[in-house]
């Protein structure tokens with residue numbers, strides 16, 4: 001009987017500590033996005049995310065206007 005109570009106590013402890021780790025961990029992972037690399041525009045010097053700009057001749061530009069303005 002003594003060991004049964006100990007087993008139940010340990011099972012309850014395991015259940016309490018295990019539950020927040022499983023649900024909380026999934027929520028945090030779902031909200032996080034992989035970091036996006038930032039580039040500096042070769043024409044105006046503004047910093048922008050890689051998906052917003054354009055690359056030409058090994059240089060990065062914040063917009064197609066600045067890429068054309070720099071002769072690329």
Ligand SMILES: [Zn+2]
Nearest residue numbers: 041044062066
């Ligand atoms: Zn620019």
